[in-house]
Amino acid sequence: MKTALKCSLFGLALLTFDAWAQVPGLANCTRSANLLACVDANGNAYSVNTAGKTIYLRGFEKIGQRYWAQTNSIYGQLTFFTGIASDGEAWVGYNRRVGWTTINRFSSSGGSTGKFTCSRLTGC
Known part of the structure; x- marks a missing residue:
């Protein structure tokens, strides 16, 4: 779950900061509209697809x-997410933006839970 969550959060960051897709060593990305x-x-591997205010992520964890x-x-400053993996693990969580800070919480059927805060200035 942690790898899938990192990939999905990283994918969201790439949508927000397109320049990251050009940094060597992070990932090789192809982008369309x-x-x-x-x-x-x-x-x-992962893909991020947007449709209005919904973001769809799919991936493969090596x-x-x-x-x-x-x-x-x-929904405004809140982003709710739900996910499922091919081994049956499922997870839910949310991200909440407060200024330049993002508060992230998640829980999975595999027993993982977490809360972390990210800032544009100091990172996660």
Whole structure:
């Protein structure tokens, strides 16, 4: 779950900061109007597709050899997400923007829970 969540959060960041897709070593990405598709050096792959205020993420986690999908719905400063992996693990969570800070919480059926805060100035 943690790898899938990192990939999905990273994918959202790439949508927000397109310049990151050009930094060597992070991921090799292809972009169209609504779709961003990336593969990293470790063999993980993911895509981010936007449709209005909904973001669809799909990916492949190389280490766990599993596919995953996540849907994010944006309501103002809140983004709710739900996801499922090919091994049956499911997760839910939200991101809340407060100024330049994002508060993130998630919980998964595999027993993982987490809360972390990210800032544009100090990172996560």
